[in-house]
Amino acid sequence: MTGISFWLDGTIITLSEVDPTATLLDHLRYRMGRTGTKEGCAEGDCGACTVLVGELAGDTIDWRAVNACILFLPMLHGKALLTVESLTEGDALNPLQSCMAANGSSQCGFCTPGFVMSLYGRCVGASGHHLPVEDVIAGNLCRCTGYGPIIAAGESITRLERDDSSIVAALKGMQDGATVAGHHGDRRWFIPATPDALADLIADHPDARIVAGATDVGLWVTKGLRRIDKLIFVGDVPALRQIMEDEHGVTLGASVRYAQAHDALARLHPDLGELTRRIGGLQVRNAGTIGGNIANGSPIGDGPPALIALGATLTLRSRAGCRTIALEDYFIDYGKQDRRTGEYVESVHIPRPGPHDIIHIAKLSRRFDSDISAVCGAFRLTVRDGIIHDARIAFGGMAATPRRASGCEAALIGQPFTRATMEQAMVALRADYSPLSDVRGSAAYRLDAAANLLLRLWHRAQGDPVSVLEAEAVDG
Numbered sequence: 001m002t003g004i005s006f007w008l009d010g011t012i013i014t015l016s017e018v019d020p021t022a023t024l025l026d027h028l029r030y031r032m033g034r035t036g037t038k039e040g041c042a043e044g045d046c047g048a049c050t051v052l053v054g055e056l057a058g059d060t061i062d063w064r065a066v067n068a069c070i071l072f073l074p075m076l077h078g079k080a081l082l083t084v085e086s087l088t089e090g091d092a093l094n095p096l097q098s099c100m101a102a103n104g105s106s107q108c109g110f111c112t113p114g115f116v117m118s119l120y121g122r123c124v125g126a127s128g129h130h131l132p133v134e135d136v137i138a139g140n141l142c143r144c145t146g147y148g149p150i151i152a153a154g155e156s157i158t159r160l161e162r163d164d165s166s167i168v169a170a171l172k173g174m175q176d177g178a179t180v181a182g183h184h185g186d187r188r189w190f191i192p193a194t195p196d197a198l199a200d201l202i203a204d205h206p207d208a209r210i211v212a213g214a215t216d217v218g219l220w221v222t223k224g225l226r227r228i229d230k231l232i233f234v235g236d237v238p239a240l241r242q243i244m245e246d247e248h249g250v251t252l253g254a255s256v257r258y259a260q261a262h263d264a265l266a267r268l269h270p271d272l273g274e275l276t277r278r279i280g281g282l283q284v285r286n287a288g289t290i291g292g293n294i295a296n297g298s299p300i301g302d303g304p305p306a307l308i309a310l311g312a313t314l315t316l317r318s319r320a321g322c323r324t325i326a327l328e329d330y331f332i333d334y335g336k337q338d339r340r341t342g343e344y345v346e347s348v349h350i351p352r353p354g355p356h357d358i359i360h361i362a363k364l365s366r367r368f369d370s371d372i373s374a375v376c377g378a379f380r381l382t383v384r385d386g387i388i389h390d391a392r393i394a395f396g397g398m399a400a401t402p403r404r405a406s407g408c409e410a411a412l413i414g415q416p417f418t419r420a421t422m423e424q425a426m427v428a429l430r431a432d433y434s435p436l437s438d439v440r441g442s443a444a445y446r447l448d449a450a451a452n453l454l455l456r457l458w459h460r461a462q463g464d465p466v467s468v469l470e471a472e473a474v475d476g
Contacts, residue, residue, distance in 0.1 A: 004077035007170050018182050020189035020231045021221045025049045025068035036084040036113045042222040044070045047140030050114040054080035056171045061164040064286040065121035070218025078174045080167050084113035100153045107144035115140050123160040138369040139281015189231045195239050199319040203342045208232045212292035249351040254291020271361035281370040291345040297337045304402040306361045308394035309378035317346040334400035356384045360457035374441035377453040383417045398433040405432040422458045426451040
């Protein structure tokens with residue numbers, strides 16, 4: 001098949017020639033006249049462009065809120081779409097909109113459609129209805145500071161029923177298991193449906209950019225104005241979207257989104273669940289993938305340091321077969337990873353922590369929600385009979401890649417689990433890294449913060465509250 005098809009308000013929209021990096025936001029506003037969806041930041045940060053994308057989940061539709069400003073149009077193939085215009089029938093508002101209008105949730109109104117769509121996603125979607133309203137709208141910014149009434153509206157309307165049977169039938173009719181391809185002039189794109197098809201495409205087109213959630217690549221286009229001539233979209237390969245849990249740990253396919261992975265990761269350790277909750281806003285977690293976060297090798301990606309500390313392994317696949325490596329070995333240098341020609345990230349396996357493991361994972365950022373880390377530290381100490389038998393410590397934001405603190409680990413292993421040992425290891429930690437200074441923090445701040453996170457681990461192990469939230473919980 002060439003071109004794309006998607007469902008919108010009872011109609012199958014078919015586009016025969018699609019620019020591979022055209023954004024859904026631009027298509028809605030400039031091609032379809034749906035101007036309710038706004039452009040605020042064009043980088044997936046403010047939520048003014050929030051829409052709902054629906055995918056088949058058996059005999060139901062799984063609706064998720066995403067940022068239209070960094071969603072490339074081919075990624076909509078075989079899915080359903082709801083914009084703010086989809087929610088009204090004639091002049092009649094739906095109950096959520098009526099509630100927001102009645103309690104003054106809208107001031108200037110620019111951000112309101114995005115808030116409506118995020119809250120509507122909570123009411124009808126599988127990925128947000130169990131979350132507090134504050135978490136659901138953390139990726140939506142109100143320029144008039146009107147959050148109080150918006151939260152009140154979201155808390156008063158919690159579930160809305162939808163009959164999606166006709167959408168299910170329509171989407172099932174689009175599924176044929178074949179690779180979808182398209183072009184725009186001399187630019188080409190592909191959407192494979194199987195791991196073998198993906199491996200063949202990468203082997204045949206080694207110059208193609210592999211795209212999963214586009215939460216990073218989208219900014220290359222909208223902010224960097226980069227031209228990408230060939231893309232392979234991997235989000236529709238079912239085998240890459242599997243989550244497998246057993247007594248040994250969790251295996252996540254590379255295309256599993258962070259919102260989907262949250263519960264499984266939280267079951268490994270609560271700190272890992274909390275870290276996942278703070279990776280962008282919900283719209284970003286509904287698009288960004290485990291494999292994409294690893295594959296692009298960013299030194300400030302939040303996922304890799306935690307997975308490295310927990311001893312994760314990475315499986316890469318090509319037409320020739322698979323190989324598995326320790327996750328920390330994948331990151332070679334800034335912009336350089338151990339991914340051979342023709343390979344792609346297939347899955348990551350995270351071992352389940354043992355009964356003697358002490359784990360602490362912490363993200364420090366200038367803004368608590370929906371912000372990039374200044375420092376992200378992850379620690380796993382194995383302590384038996386008061387002695388540290390093993391230590392795995394990894395940081396993001398401290399070097400050109402996510403990296404272990406080998407000197408600090410050596411200062412801990414074989415030593416008693418005491419504050420004095422932690423203080424000696426804090427000194428060793430400072431020799432492990434030479435961080436840069438940038439807008440998120442100076443080198444001195446990063447070194448101090450990283451060392452103090454190690455001391456924080458020790459205090460938490462003693463039962464001491466290490467944050468305002470933990471202190472409030474202790475006080476009741």
